[in-house]
Amino acid sequence: MPIAASLRHRVLAAALGLVAGLATVSPAWAHPHVWITAKAELAYEAGRVTGIRHAWTFDPEYTAFLTQGLDANGDGKVSPEELQGSAKEHAGNLAEFAYFTKLKVAGKDQAFAEPQEARMAMEGGKLTLSFLLPLKSPAAQGKGVAAVEVYDPTYFIAFSLAEGADALRLAGAAPGCSMTVTRAKNTEPTVASAGQSMTEAMFEALTAASNYGEQFANRAIVACP
Numbered sequence: 001m002p003i004a005a006s007l008r009h010r011v012l013a014a015a016l017g018l019v020a021g022l023a024t025v026s027p028a029w030a031h032p033h034v035w036i037t038a039k040a041e042l043a044y045e046a047g048r049v050t051g052i053r054h055a056w057t058f059d060p061e062y063t064a065f066l067t068q069g070l071d072a073n074g075d076g077k078v079s080p081e082e083l084q085g086s087a088k089e090h091a092g093n094l095a096e097f098a099y100f101t102k103l104k105v106a107g108k109d110q111a112f113a114e115p116q117e118a119r120m121a122m123e124g125g126k127l128t129l130s131f132l133l134p135l136k137s138p139a140a141q142g143k144g145v146a147a148v149e150v151y152d153p154t155y156f157i158a159f160s161l162a163e164g165a166d167a168l169r170l171a172g173a174a175p176g177c178s179m180t181v182t183r184a185k186n187t188e189p190t191v192a193s194a195g196q197s198m199t200e201a202m203f204e205a206l207t208a209a210s211n212y213g214e215q216f217a218n219r220a221i222v223a224c225p
Contacts, residue, residue, distance in 0.1 A: 032158035035059040038150055039162050042179075042222060043132075044172040049105050049146055051112075051134035053171070057162075063127040066090075083120035083127075091118035091131040099133055100152050100159065106144030111136045141224055151184070151217035160184060161218050168220045177224040184216045 041053040058066065070082045092115060094100065103110040115131040122128075148168070150159050161167040161183050168181050 032152075032155055034062045034157045036157055036159050037162050038159050038218065039167050039169075040148065040150065040220075041169045041171050042146065042148060042173070042220070044141075044170065044174070045138065047142075047174055048138035048140050049103075049110070049135065050138045051132055052101060052103065052148065053130070053132050054099075054101070054150075055128055055130040056159075057126050057128045060125050063122075063125065066127055067122075078122055080121065083122065087118040087120040087129060087131075088115075090120075090129060091115040097152065100150055100157070101133060102147075102149040103135075104145075104147045105139035105141050106146075108139070110139055141222070143224065145224075146222040148220045148222075149214075149217045151213045153211060153213040155213040155216060158184075158216065159218055170222065173222070174224050177222055180221045180223075182219040182221075184218050 036059070037057040039055040043050045043053060066086075067078050067083075070078050070086065072082050073079075094115070099112060099115070101112070103112075113134045113136045115133050118129070118131040120127060120129050152159065161181070168179065170177060170179060
């Protein structure tokens, strides 16, 4: 099942089973259902931003869900060849959620072309999906800033940046460019207004156009001289 479709219909049996007990105790614990550890690289060429290279590592439970049925030869392992068959499909189906990525360059929102170089790899019981997300048109940053945000607007997925300085990187940027990274600090949903009931139904009503998940965004600001 494509990732975006599974998120839209909320039928992640493996993940839902994991949190079912918590959800009966407190509705606030019903989300998120999927946890992703992310790395990203903002790519430049000739002074222009050309795209973002993502690497997303899924939690073990969702890894098990995504790899169901992929062991085509029945050897008990999922090979790179077996994974590659679905990597492009998964990356492409993220378009419905704008790839959970927002990018502004010199104050202008940037549009993404179809993802390229999609790959899947398994390590330590966790699946990593990597892909290049090119801009439809390379954007000149000049002396302005580039701002990147990674998050799920519905907070069905919790994105957290990987540990270490390589969680967000610049590739091909001009000398002197610097980056400031702000990691998502909130780990539990918060109520937007007093008295609002936080139920699973409330989260079900959220769409890709919602701004609820923005409070859990990971952000990077790039400034160049």
